[in-house]
Amino acid sequence: MAPITEKHTAAPRKRRSRQSLAPWLFLAPGFAMFLVYVIVPVFQSMWVSFFEWDGLSPKIWIGLGNYIELFDDEAFYTSLKNNVIWLALYMLAVPAGLMIALFLNQTVRGIRIYKSLFFFPFVISQVVVGLIFSWFYAPDFGLFYKLIEWVTGSQVAILADEHLVTYGIIVAGLWPQIAYCMILYLTGLNAVAPDQIEAARLDGAKGMKMLWYVVLPQLRPATFIALVVTVIGALRSFDLVSIMTSGGPYGSSRVLSYYMYEQALSEYGYRMGYGAAIAVVLFAIMMIFISGFIWKMWRDEQGAR
Structure with a gap:
């Protein structure tokens, strides 16, 4: 039997180091971007929020002035x-x-047509x-306008009513967002363990009990x-507000992302520092929610072990 030399032990060690390094090399371009x-723009926005700046002139340090004005x-x-x-x-x-997703996960005639119809808003x-x-x-001439007029006899211009306009835009946003959530759940339903479903059926579980205790977990x-x-999506709801109302009527449909744009980049403002302060507030709200979700999921996983 030949003795194990340093040359023989160095080869596996070198191979292991290459294998551990390979994932980081693939991830490096994504991390860099x-x-x-x-990351860098986030900290730049925080820094700019402490200045009065129109984007061209020299910055003027005002500390927390923009946040106080908010x-x-x-x-x-x-x-x-x-x-x-x-x-x-x-x-x-x-x-x-x-x-x-639960409806589309069934094997019924014409289900592909239904899937295409529900998937359409997402694309x-x-x-x-x-x-x-x-x-x-x-x-x-709007279908909804005509329908309301026919049913109630009154005329309602959703996008011109400052009390209804936000709800009208939200309905428009829900259409593709529901399709997105549907796709996520369809993917998840494909990974549901069939043996657990069969075991639950043998125990007499069905309907809401099956959904709550077997499928949802x-x-x-x-x-x-x-x-x-x-x-x-709710916090960065800029596109629909910009397209449908431009923040109107009388600024009643503004959201933080659109107000940030108005102050920083539109002809009404060019106040980069003030817009950055709004962006920082929006980022903080977003991080609070996302951190809460991550903490809840981590705690559930720890409890399951």
Whole structure:
């Protein structure tokens, strides 16, 4: 039997080091782009929020001046209130997506056609969604406008009513968001263990009991992702507001992301520092929600071990 030499032990060690290094080499470009395009801009926005700056002139240090001004800004509170409404109502996309996914997960005749119809809102642009619903709500010729007039005898211009406009835009946003949650749950349902379903059926479980005690626990990863993307979608609801109302009427449909744009980049503002302060507040709200979801999921996984 030949003695084990240092040369023989060095080869496996070198191979193991290469195998451990390979994943990091594949991840490095993504990490670099995330650092350059996400992490660095976040800290730059925080830094700019302490200045009065129009984007061209020299920056003027004002410390917490922009944040102090936010507390006296009525438009900021309107935008914040609308974001809270978006968050509350946008959460309807998660259970709605789950119910549609449960329906589409069946093997019935024509199910592929149904899947295509429900999947369609996800693949079209938010701009197209905004235009479709703008026509849907349009006075004189919009389908919704005509329907309300026919049913109630009164005329309601959703996008021109400062009390209804936010809800009208949210309905437009829910259409593709429900489709997105549906896709996540369909993917999750494909991974549900069939042996657990059969065991539950043998024990007499069916209907809501089957869903609550057997299916939903296995859909926790899909639910987590659906909640996170829904919260992010509600907080960054810029596209539809810009396309459908431009923040109107009278600024009543503004959200924080659109108000940030108005202050920093539109002809009404060019106040980069103030816009950055709004962005920091929005980022903080987003991080609170996402951190809460991550903490809850981590605690559930620890408890399951």
